[in-house]
Amino acid sequence: MKRIVVLISGQGRNLQALIEHCAAGHIPARIAAVISNRADAPGLQRATQAGIATQVVDHKAYASRDDFDAALMQAIDAHAPDVLALAGFMRILTPAFTQHYEGRALNIHPSLLPRHPGLKTHEAVLAAGDAEHGATVHFVTAALDGGPRVLQGAFTVPPQASASVLAEHVMQDVELKIYPQAIAWLAKGELHLSEHSAFFRNRALAAPLTLHDVEAVFQ
Numbered sequence: 749m750k751r752i753v754v755l756i757s758g759q760g761r762n763l764q765a766l767i768e769h770c771a772a773g774h775i776p777a778r779i780a781a782v783i784s785n786r787a788d789a790p791g792l793q794r795a796t797q798a799g800i801a802t803q804v805v806d807h808k809a810y811a812s813r814d815d816f817d818a819a820l821m822q823a824i825d826a827h828a829p830d831v832l833a834l835a836g837f838m839r840i841l842t843p844a845f846t847q848h849y850e851g852r853a854l855n856i857h858p859s860l861l862p863r864h865p866g867l868k869t870h871e872a873v874l875a876a877g878d879a880e881h882g883a884t885v886h887f888v889t890a891a892l893d894g895g896p897r898v899l900q901g902a903f904t905v906p907p908q909a910s911a912s913v914l915a916e917h918v919m920q921d922v923e924l925k926i927y928p929q930a931i932a933w934l935a936k937g938e939l940h941l942s943e944h945s946a947f948f949r950n951r952a953l954a955a956p957l958t959l960h961d962v963e964a965v966f967q
């Protein structure tokens with residue numbers, strides 16, 4: 749059985765979806781550990797309730813980003829993961845870290861990348877007057893929110909939507925569907941990264957897959 753390590757910093761709604769889809773057998777893997785950089789991340793409780801080992805690697809305890817990333821890599825590698833899932837993990841990672849997990853690590857980001865990398869994406873969508881919004885799963889590389897895109901879900905921005913309405917829409921209608929699907933594909937060996945391109949079933953993806961490609965169990 750393939751092994752997944754999940755990195756979180758916050759609520760863990762994406763983590764919860766991964767836990768449930770692993771339990772249901774839709775993702776052919778088990779979550780070996782959940783690691784947070786914040787001891788107060790509510791997502792840690794979700795892991796504990798599911799009987800999953802948790803660990804905190806507090807970034808404030810390390811003098812540099814390099815030292816933190818080295819400690820984090822040690823904690824992750826103790827579980828020998830096949831898949832590393834960043835699920836609301838709010839730290840910028842060093843190239844040494846991203847290279848070590850290249851091809852094994854995915855991230856979920858709440859915007860239609862390459863639009864709006866970084867924080868406050870819902871506010872950025874409103875400020876730009878974008879017609880569409882959504883979320884993106886991408887391979888983790890040294891480029892912040894810039895690795896090859898795998899799967900994207902989009903919707904039309906409703907008139908007069910607030911940032912919090914958009915945030916809820918992105919989470920419920922996009923993130924919780926696309927992330928478990930992408931993690932399932934990676935665990936099954938259907939996704940890979942080569943020469944800085946994402947491949948799905950051995951074909952290079954010229955554009956990310958969409959919600960239409962998501963299987964019924966993840967809808």
Ligand code: GRF
Nearest residue numbers: 759760761762836856857858
């Ligand atoms: C999600 O919007 C994710 O895309 C972003 O951080 C948020 C995490 O939410 N990277 P949760 O911890 O999964 O509830």
